[in-house]
Amino acid sequence: MDQFDTLKLSNQLCFPLYVVAKEIVRKYKPYLDKLDLTYTQYITMMVLWEDKSLNVKEIGKRLYLDSGTLTPLLKQLEYKGYVTRVRNKQDERNLIVEVTNKGLKLKDKAQTIPIQMAKCLNLDQQESLNLYKLLYKLLDKLND
């Protein structure tokens, strides 16, 4: 019977997760285009808006990304003038990424984005909180 076919697409939990994540990133695009940022660049700027200066390893730990993804991305952000990339004098293995003034100004322009996205997702407070908790619970299990 269909509902017992564990390999049916509609019986998967991971598939809607995969699709929703992908489609949401796509929804961001028109808003992020105005800031000349991709989604991954946007969340990278987010951690740098919180902590002005971080090395690649720390950024990667917060975003669940490795240097293979971050190195070219950070070079792009540097090229756009939003961050600087300088080796740590005390330990040359570390690359210190720092947000520039231009990068800080971007945050003001980004303020409306979460509101507009929330509008388009259109979940009520309870549902959002519920989803949020379930996702972090999952993330916790995935970490070990």
Place this chain on the structure above:
Amino acid sequence: MDQFDTLKLSNQLCFPLYVVAKEIVRKYKPYLDKLDLTYTQYITMMVLWEDKSLNVKEIGKRLYLDSGTLTPLLKQLEYKGYVTRVRNKQDERNLIVEVTNKGLKLKDKAQTIPIQMAKCLNLDQQESLNLYKLLYKLLDKLND
């Protein structure tokens, strides 16, 4: 105040979604490696296990993928011997993708994957159903 900073990473709903989707796909890897499939190839095989024969457009509609992603992916699956790719004689614009016997046999080998993944996600029935419903609700809103 932090909880009102809508641009803080920990106040985002999309970020954990993006990370969890990514990390789950990574969890699949060791299991899918045994079938010589990537995650995207796996869900493509899923729709072809359900309907033995589909064109690219239909596969794309079910998986939320376009021909730019599917064309090279389907060529890979053809190269591996899991599908055939033949133009529709009635309408040459359509490419008919059909699962082969070798591709059908893969389904048997895949049977244990959903069980093993469920074990690693470790959500109870209620939580899973809850998440499932929230994701499809979101997907519904994203579609318009």
Place this chain on the structure above:
DNA sequence: TCTTATTAAATTGTATACAATTTAATTTGA
């Protein structure tokens, strides 16, 4: 009919992702 519009795949170009390896710097420990 025959030009125009539409449609389905494929192609092109850019940006992720990540495994695996390499490079360079630093730390450890015999």
Place this chain on the structure above:
DNA sequence: TCAAATTAAATTGTATACAATTTAATAAGA
């Protein structure tokens, strides 16, 4: 002290994703 181990980024290679364009086939309509 100095070879071996560890660490942080960068690099390499493969596979998505998707916007935008192109190609080829079919449909529509004047």
